[in-house]
Amino acid sequence: MQAKLSVVALSVAAALAMTACGKKEEPKPAAAPAAPAPAAKPVIVVKLGHVAPMTGPQAHLGKDNENGARLAIEELNAQGLEIGGAKVSFELLAEDDQADPKQGSIVAQKLVDAKVQGVIGHLNSGTTIPASKLYSDAGIPQISGSATNPKYTQQGFKTAFRVMANDVQQGKALGEFAAKQGAKTVAIVDDRTAYGQGLADEFRKSAEAAGIKVVATEYTNDKATDFKAILTKIKSTKPDLVFYGGMDAQGGPMAKQMKELGIKAKFLGGDGVCTPEFMKLGGEATEGNYCSLPGMPLEKLAKGPEFKDKFNKKFGAEIQLYAPYVYDAVLVMADSMKRADSVDPAKYLPEVGKTKYDGVTAVIEFDEFGDLKGGAISMYQYKGGKLEYVETLGGGAMGAVKEAAAEVKEAAKAVAGAAAAAGSDAVKSGAEAVKGAAEATKAAVEKK
Secondary structure, three states: OHHHHHHHHHHHHHHHHHHHHHOOOOOOOOOOOOOOOOOOOOEEEEEEEEEEOOOOOOHHHHHHHHHHHHHHHHHHHHOOOEEOOEEEEEEEEEEEOOOOHHHHHHHHHHHHHOOOOEEEEOOOHHHHHHHHHHHHHHOOOEEEOOOOOHHHHOOOOOOEEEOOOOHHHHHHHHHHHHHHOOOOEEEEEEOOOHHHHHHHHHHHHHHHHOOOEEEEEEEOOOOOOOOHHHHHHHHHHOOOEEEEEOOHHHHHHHHHHHHHOOOOOEEEEOHHHOOHHHHHHHHHHHOOOEEEEEOOOHHHOOOHHHHHHHHHHHHOOOOOOOHHHHHHHHHHHHHHHHHHOOOOHHHHHHHHHOOOEEOOOOEEOEOOOOOEOOOOEEEEEEEOOEEEEEEEEOHHHHHHHHHHHHHHHHHHHHHHHHHHHOOHHHHHHHHHHHHHHHHHHHHHHHHO
């Protein structure tokens, strides 16, 4: 039986095989030609130089500046920008100038030789000014987020810009503030750097114009730590105020030694000492003293709190001083490239001067010299280990606030007149005017 089944199975298999062999195979349709892949857009690397002291007593400020630049570059690269028909990748070439003018020129030449398309920095005026000549000769745009000496932009270089108020603006505000605090006499100390000396000179002009008498003038340097000799001289003049033109690495110990020597005068300084490091170095001696910063406080700016949060999360550190300005400087440079549709310095440089950029620190516009238009100066007081905002002087911000304040004053007169007339409708109208003017004041401050 099994033999019969095997024969039948073989016969069926043979028949199936013959059927398969005899079947004509249908031709397969030709595959449609594949669409050509779009050509990949070229990628160009845009090299931006950044220079600050990364070693020495100001290294904490240099790192703060560099972090501001790196945050901006990270955000630009995340946008996938296209300029001139190519994808752009920004790269930061960071250099350390040690806050030394000679070293500043050396690293500036290094960046020129590397053919960077732009430079952010330097941090110090003393290194920025000599380096700016090299960048100008090479036609490389330079935007500083911290160099405040007026000379930087007064040399006639078309390549030099800054995104914060200069020392003329800041020194004037500091002198006016000293007078408002009731100071009649002041001793002035500076560190003989382009920044410290420049700010002290402008403060002197403003203070003397306000009727304050300068009773002592002393000098130090940006590497010193012992100030007791000059402070002993100052103590004998019994000033109401000691003004220091310089950075926090010297300002903090100076304030501490003032207290140790029993000097009762208040301490006042510019942006160089308006830092957490100053309070750390000066300890309890900093309590109740004052300093200034260009611009409005971050917390009062529309984009300020967001920037502070991003910075803290990214670097796990508090902002020391200039990081927001350096961040804005990078974005202003990139914005100029986008408007010019070119990363060629010769082509985008004219656009830098036409900038109107809504940055973190201000709506940034430059005057014919490359200085920030309408630079406001804010005053702070050291309280409980923190910088407490006092007021803002000068700049476009205060113009808007003063106009709104004038509206409040006029509205108050309207209410007083209405009350005298005992007319309820008039009182209501006056009250509404006061409310509207108060809201205008608030909006003016918040806008700036």
